[in-house]
Amino acid sequence: MLTIGRHQFDVPFAQAALSGYSDLPMRRMARKYGAAYTLNEVVLDRLVTQRGKKSKKILRVADDDHPVGGQLLGADPDDFAPAAEAMADAGYDIIDINFGCPVKKVLGRCRGGFLLSTPNEALQIVQRVYDAVGATHPVTVKMRRGFDDSAEARDSFFAILDGAFDIGVSAVTVHARTVTQRYVGPSNWRYLAEVKQRVGDRVILGSGDLFSATACIAMMRETGVDGVTIARGAIGNPWIFEECRALWRGEPLPPPPTIQAQGDAIAEHWREVAAAYGDRHGARFMRKFAIKYVEHHPLAKDVRRAFVEAMTADDLHAVLDTWYDPTKDWPPVKRRDGHGDLVAAGASL
Secondary structure, three states: OEEEOOEEEOOOEEEOOOOOOOOHHHHHHHHHOOOOEEEOOOEEHHHHHOOOHHHHHHOOOOOOOOOEEEEEEOOOHHHHHHHHHHHHHHOOOEEEEEEOOOOHHHHHOOOHHHHHHOHHHHHHHHHHHHHHHOOOOOEEEEEEOOOOOOHHHHHHHHHHHHHHHHHOOOEEEEEOOOOOOOOOOOOOHHHHHHHHHHHOOOEEEEEOOOOOHHHHHHHHHHHOOOEEEEOHHHOOOOHHHHHHHHHHOOOOOOOOOOHHHHHHHHHHHHHHHHHHHOHHHHHHHHHHHHHHHHHHOOOHHHHHHHHHHOOOHHHHHHHHHHHOOOOOOOOOOEEEOOOOOEEEOOOOO
16 A cells, blocks of 8 residues: 555555646546546645635535645745645645746746755745644655756755655655756656665655556566656556556556547546536647547547647547547557557557
8 A cells, every 4th residue: 555644545656746737637537547646736836825716726626536635836935834724724635845847937936846956945845834734634745856966956855855754744756857857868766766765664656757557567666666656647548547556466467448448538538628617618628638648549640630620629529530430440559668659559568
C-alpha cells in the first residue's frame, strides 16, 4: 500500500497535477481506469481566496472526486495559509505545494521551481501551510531535483527536502529533471534512488519519463520510490493506470485498447467535458485531450487532423463515427513501450 498521512491507497499510482489538464473530467477518467489518487491542476494561491467565478470553481469538490489533492502555487508565504485552509474546508483531502513548475512566466514571478533556489522562503511556505492545515490534512510537496545541476542547487534541494519532512509533510514528489531542463533530456532516476535512500521510511513519489506502465514499474524497482505520479503520460491515456495495476499484481501487460475501446473512452471523456463546460466551450476544450487519445490510433496523423478541425459537438461526434467505427478493418493499434516510443500492437515492449 501507499500511505500519505491518514490516506491509504491500494496501489502506488497517482495522476499528477497538470496545469490546464487535470480537471474533474480527466480525474474521473483516471479513477475509472484505476488511478488510486488524483490531483487537481495547480492553482495560484491568491485565486483561491479571491471571491469570484474562479475561486468557486476551484473550491467545488464533487462527491465522487476523492481522494483528491489540491496543489497550490505562489510566492508569498502569507498567501499560502488562507488558500490551504480554504481548499481543506472545500473538501480537498491532501494539500500539495508546488516547488517544481518550470514555466518561465512562473519563474519570473518567483513561484514554482524558482523557490528551489531560495530554501528559506520555501520552508517558510511549508511551515505556514502545515500550521494552517497539517493537524487535519496531509501536506505534501512537489519538487524537481534542483534548479539546475550546480552544487549550490543540490544543497538547496536537500535543505528543502529535509526541512519539509522535519516540519511534518507526509510525502514529497520528486521530478527527476532540474527546473532549467524543463522537459528536455532524460530524467535522472539515479538521483531518485539517492533521495529515497537518504530519507528512509519517509514517502517519496517519483515523476519524469513515465509514459508507459512498463516505465512506472521500472522506476519503482530501480529507485525504490514508494509510488509514482503520472503526468503527461496520462493525458489521453487513462489505460496506463489499469496497465500499471496489472503489472503490479504480477500479471501480463493487458492488450492495448481496441479501436472501439478508444472511441468509447473519448466519448465518455467528451460527455464529462460537455457536462462541465457546455457543448460550445467544451468542444474546443476537448480537442487538446482528443489529439492525445489519437496516439493509440493506427492512423493517428489523419485522426489528429480531423479532431483539430472539429469545432462543434456535432463535429466531434462525426470524427468518432468515422475514425472509431469498430466494424472497419483497421491496422494494429498502438501503445508506448518502456522507452516512451509508440509501437504497434504485437511489437516487443
